[in-house]
Amino acid sequence: MEVSTSVRDTFVHLVHDVFPNLTTDEPLYNVLAGSSILLVSAVIYIFARLLIRPTIARWVYRSDNAWDNALQEYGFFRRLMHLFPAIFIYITAPVLIDEGAVFLGLMVKSSQLYMLYSALLALYALLSTVEYVYNTSALAKRAPITGFIQVTKLGFAIITILLSISLIVDRSPLLIVSGLTAIAAVLLLIFRDTILGFVAGIQIAANRMFNTGDWISMQKYEVDGEIKEIGLTNVKVQNWDKTISTLPTYSLTTEAVKNWRGMQESGGRRIKRAIHLDVHSIKLCDNEMLERFSKIRYINDYIEKKKNELQAYHRDYSIDESDLLNSRRLTNIGTFRAYLEAYLRKHPHIHQELTLMVRQLPPTELGLPLEIYCFSARQEWVDYEKVQADIFDHVMAMLEPFDLRAYQRDSHLGALVNRGSESPKP
Structure with a gap:
């Protein structure tokens, strides 16, 4: 004083x-x-x-x-x-x-x-x-806090506005807050996306559903890319074509979203592709074919093992190997499946600890689908496509040594046949 x-x-x-x-x-x-x-x-x-x-x-x-x-x-x-x-x-x-x-x-x-x-x-x-x-920090990979930070900023902004009004009109802030209940419905309408985004942010953080850097796909919004920011009301996703998509935050919890984080954390990226074989090229193996197949790397032990198994079976059941109706024989497609599986087991860029198989799918009018199901150890898009292409380059090239043919609908041949049938007779 x-x-x-x-x-x-x-x-x-x-x-x-x-x-x-x-x-x-x-x-x-x-x-x-x-x-x-x-x-x-x-x-x-x-x-x-x-x-x-x-x-x-x-x-x-x-x-x-x-x-x-x-x-x-x-x-x-x-x-x-x-x-x-x-x-x-x-x-x-x-x-x-x-x-x-x-x-x-x-x-x-x-x-x-x-x-x-x-x-x-x-x-x-x-x-x-x-x-x-x-x-x-490392915690950011587990749960984003951008939405919570934005909510906190919004809360302090609202408090500051209320205190400012209180100072100007010289009234208690509680009295002003009580007067706002009359327009609560309007406020709910104005802050609808904010409220929904805040609730969605809590769900995303609590359940660790998404995080910045995750690769997501949403067909409804034509989104396929990496999350750059999870905000209070919007989520920014950079698509692989370098465009930016902005989504409502609550759409991550209310719409169907595919998150590829599991693939990224597993260490492998799935290869699931089939080649259609002409069923007319599938046949039983004779001695000449088996002798030729035994010289192919990866399956010489397989051929020898199968020969011994078949000889033991024929001996146990007194079946003459020349009896085509009762004897058991290997097929070129079964041997080809064994070769592909052995080939994939030795491939340096295939994840050997994840599911690996070569299987047949139900035959269709396009032939017999032979599907390769495995996981590439290289997850980057370009490297992954190279690995997948190299594998199927090899698959296509190895069809001929196994006396197999890929099915291909020759539309131009069909057009020539139709043209010939329509030509006038002499």
């Missing part, structure tokens, strides 16, 4: 030196006092920005911590500098300006609003720093 009185007396004495007949009750005095306060507050802000802030920046960049660098980058310290002039105005205005003056209330409320919004911006920078530090 004594300090305030001393400051006021000193200021009044300085004013009387310039305006000897001016009293503290006159409006000119309040104008001079307010102008002086604003001038000094501006000097304080310039001092803080030119001297204090660079000093803090030097301390920050000298440290090895990442969080204080993030605070500096997001402008936390710069926004804090605005609190110094606001606090100065709030403290000195009641000291130098008469209590009953209207100008005093304007100065005090302006300084309070100044402090309020400066603190809000500093808090925003702090929350952005928390988000940045979290996203650089």
